[in-house]
Amino acid sequence: MGIEREGGWLAAFYFVYFCALGAFMPYWGPWLHAQGQTPLAIGILTAAVQFSKVLAPNLWGWLSHFWGSRRIVMLGTLLTAAGFLALEFSDGHFLVILLITLAFSFFWAATLPLVDAATMDWAQRRSAAYGRIRLWGSLGFIALSLGMGVFISNWGMRAFLPGILVFLVLAWWVSRHLPYGIPTHPSHQLRPRMSPVLQDAGLWFFLLAGLLEQASHGVYYAFYSIYAEAHGLSSSSVGMLWSFAVLCEVAFFWWGDRFIRRFGVPLVFTASFFLTALRWGVIAWWPGLLWIVLVQSLHAASYAAFHLAAVHWVSERFPGALRARGMALYASMVYGLGGGLGALAAGWSWAQWGGQLTFAGAGLVALLASVFLIKGLRGSPTLEKKTS
Incomplete structure (x- = not known):
């Protein structure tokens, strides 16, 4: 895989990942409100997304030594997409939404730190700039934070979940092509402490x-x-x-x-x-x-x-x-x-x-x-x- 193609796949992942995040962050609260959730419930469900990032990345980072980053990033993006699909059938029940939110947040938190690590490895091997790859995430965030507003203006809150789902599926597809570096084989070499x-x-x-x-x-x-x-x-x-x-x-x-x-x-x-x-x-x-x-x-x-x-x-x-x-x-x-x-x-x-x-x-x-x-x-x- 050539350096331009490798960098292109990394940039594409950041773009579609942050498209999903740019659609999610501004409109998660309004979507929950449209589902009939109280302000307290919205606060709890928003905090659940944040606090899932405390333990989940460490667990997935440890598992990456055994399973490899590629497998975990692919699994994380796919199961996150499945979580947003499941929200379509939650019928506004708080406990159901809470359980699904904890689940998709747990898998969503797995992906970005591992891709950041892969990008830094790639940038150091290729004498490239991490920031010029990562900026595509910011562009994706802008595109969908504005674009989702247009979708919702035209189709209402029913556009929220499908809009995010599309980009998470794209993130899964792109993750199959990322340059994760040389995989380690725990059975043949010592894992660093x-x-x-x-x-x-x-x-x-x-x-x-x-x-x-x-x-x-x-x-x-x-x-x-x-x-x-x-x-x-x-x-x-x-x-x-x-x-x-x-x-x-x-x-x-x-x-x-x-x-x-x-x-x-x-x-x-x-x-x-x-x-x-x-x-x-x-x-x-x-x-x-x-x-x-x-x-x-x-x-x-x-x-x-x-x-x-x-x-x-x-x-x-x-x-x-x-x-x-x-x-x-x-x-x-x-x-x-x-x-x-x-x-x-x-x-x-x-x-x-x-x-x-x-x-x-x-x-x-x-x-x-x-x-x-x-x-x-x-x-x-x-x-x-x-x-x-």
Whole structure:
């Protein structure tokens, strides 16, 4: 398989995977509402999706040593699609929807960390840029977050599940062609051990920092649209702001590897945390149209720069056969636990103190995260040194 073709399959997977996610995230709550679910039930079902990312990626990352990443990614995408098909027959019953949600989330959480690990392996072998492959995911997210709105406007909420199902089936088909690297055969060689890198305190400071940084996004993902509309923006303007933020994310993914090479992971990492804090502070205290538009460009820092630096950092400390498990640990702690706790904390804080103080609090959380990040980056040895 040539380098262009391999990169094309990886880009295609990110695109269709994030098409499904872009259709899911903005319209999961409205679909549940259309099924007659109460606000409390919607909160529980949304949290179930997030918290499934805590344990599932670690389990699938461990199983990848035995089964191989290809088999797990194919299985995960196919069974996730089956879960969305099953939702068609849930008839609005909360417990049925909850069980199906836990099931499809468990399998959905298996796929992306393993593909991220495969992409980093491929990029290092081919001297290619991870960010220029990953940006296709952001483009897919934009395409379907906007496109699903068009579908729903024309056909109603009955377009929600089939629209996601199509892209999950495509993700399964594309996953058959991904370059997963050289498979390992446990019966013929020793599996590397995780214990040396898990003894590195810097790893846990990094994970705690990442958890807090992502937790600070909880108020943004849950309440930004409501907050912006409360300050005079129309629904269409809010949608354009979301799209603008992801376009800035795409731009950083395109050039981000150059930033990493020129300035290094620690500097890019640290800058992303401080700019995240600045982003939430501006939204809290200067919510006017001009500032709120300009600050959306900082999504390039709070998400794209953070994620790109994190993938490089994790890849350095979990080389070779351990990379899939390292990516799984990162995904579960940062996006699973951090995202879930952030969403719950944002809901509680919004009800107690309102939007301004909740966004201000998110800025303080991002600043606190930078303290742990600096401790994690300070002289953390690589895994190769520990196992040499």
